Amino acid sequence: MDIQDQDQDQAAGVGGMPSKPGRRRFASAGAKASGVILTLASTPGMACVCKTPSGSLSGNLQTSSHSTQTVVCNGMSPGYWKNWPDQWPSGCYPTTTAYQTATKFATIFPNGATTLYQTGTLMDVLISNDPAQDPHNLGAHLVAAYLNVKSNKISFFTVAVLKTIWHDLYTYGYYAPAAGVKWFAKDVANYLSSTEN
Amino acid sequence: MWRLVSGQCLAHRGWDGEYVVYNDLSGDTHLFGDDAMQLLLQLRAGPTDEEALAHALEVALDEREGFAVMLVELRALSLIERV
Numbered sequence: 001m002d003i004q005d006q007d008q009d010q011a012a013g014v015g016g017m018p019s020k021p022g023r024r025r026f027a028s029a030g031a032k033a034s035g036v037i038l039t040l041a042s043t044p045g046m047a048c049v050c051k052t053p054s055g056s057l058s059g060n061l062q063t064s065s066h067s068t069q070t071v072v073c074n075g076m077s078p079g080y081w082k083n084w085p086d087q088w089p090s091g092c093y094p095t096t097t098a099y100q101t102a103t104k105f106a107t108i109f110p111n112g113a114t115t116l117y118q119t120g121t122l123m124d125v126l127i128s129n130d131p132a133q134d135p136h137n138l139g140a141h142l143v144a145a146y147l148n149v150k151s152n153k154i155s156f157f158t159v160a161v162l163k164t165i166w167h168d169l170y171t172y173g174y175y176a177p178a179a180g181v182k183w184f185a186k187d188v189a190n191y192l193s194s195t196e197n
Numbered sequence: 198m199w200r201l202v203s204g205q206c207l208a209h210r211g212w213d214g215e216y217v218v219y220n221d222l223s224g225d226t227h228l229f230g231d232d233a234m235q236l237l238l239q240l241r242a243g244p245t246d247e248e249a250l251a252h253a254l255e256v257a258l259d260e261r262e263g264f265a266v267m268l269v270e271l272r273a274l275s276l277i278e279r280v
Contacts, residue, residue, distance in 0.1 A: 035233040035267040037215065039274065040226040181224050191223075194273050 075148040077196040078140035082126040089151040094123045108159075109142060109166040122146075138185045141192035142166060154195060198280050199268065200244035205276055207241055209234065222275050233267055240277055 085094035102121040116133035125139040168175040174182040209218040216234040
């Protein structure tokens with residue numbers, strides 16, 4: 001089957017919902033899922049769905065009668081990591097002390113185009129709200145994703161994947177999560193933010 | 198206001214009330230029920246605020262929580278976004 005082919009004839013019409021008396025609509029849990037049933041990922045790590053607070057009240061986001069697989073992630077936001085430096089995983093240092101030097105952004109994500117990327121620490125990137133230095137907050141979301149992976153809050157992609165994304169963005173101007181698909185900096189930032197609670 | 202994420206074409210096929218949808222941004226393939234598909238098709242027609250969307254889809258008051266959860270789920274899949 002060519003998945004790109006549209007098959008509008010078999011789709012429910014916009015104008016009227018299918019009439020199914022007795023069916024509980026907009027049920028995210030139950031015998032008959034009516035919403036998001038499952039996702040087949042094209043690239044590891046590129047399709048996971050974070051459990052949201054509201055989602056956790058109504059069941060797992062990828063649970064249905066068709067699949068018992070549950071995908072859960074507990075990624076935290078740049079704001080969380082900025083405000084809770086004592087929660088940073090071992091080996092990552094938010095500030096310079098007598099015992100260690102603050103971790104530089106460029107030691108993990110090298111060759112960035114801005115001064116912030118080249119000389120700033122992970123914390124500097126989290127704190128910065130300068131769109132000229134961190135367009136789309138991409139660096140901040142990368143740092144959050146990096147700390148999420150290092151602290152085992154998410155497991156569906158790795159530091160290597162993050163480094164590949166960064167490499168491809170500064171080398172080619174985009175990252176390709178699947179053949180024929182281009183994610184630019186804003187797209188990557190949007191994706192990473194969707195992995196944060 | 199909610200809208201489809203730019204670049205999503207919603208290529209899909211449906212069987213027996215379930216729909217396979219290709220995600221143009223992630224390259225993933227999703228399986229959705231009737232309600233999620235209706236919601237996406239409604240947003241393909243144009244950006245819509247949540248109240249108008251609920252009205253268009255005839256969402257009952259006791260279904261609003263599930264409806265809100267579905268919006269969050271579809272947003273997490275980068276299919277729709279709030280503007």
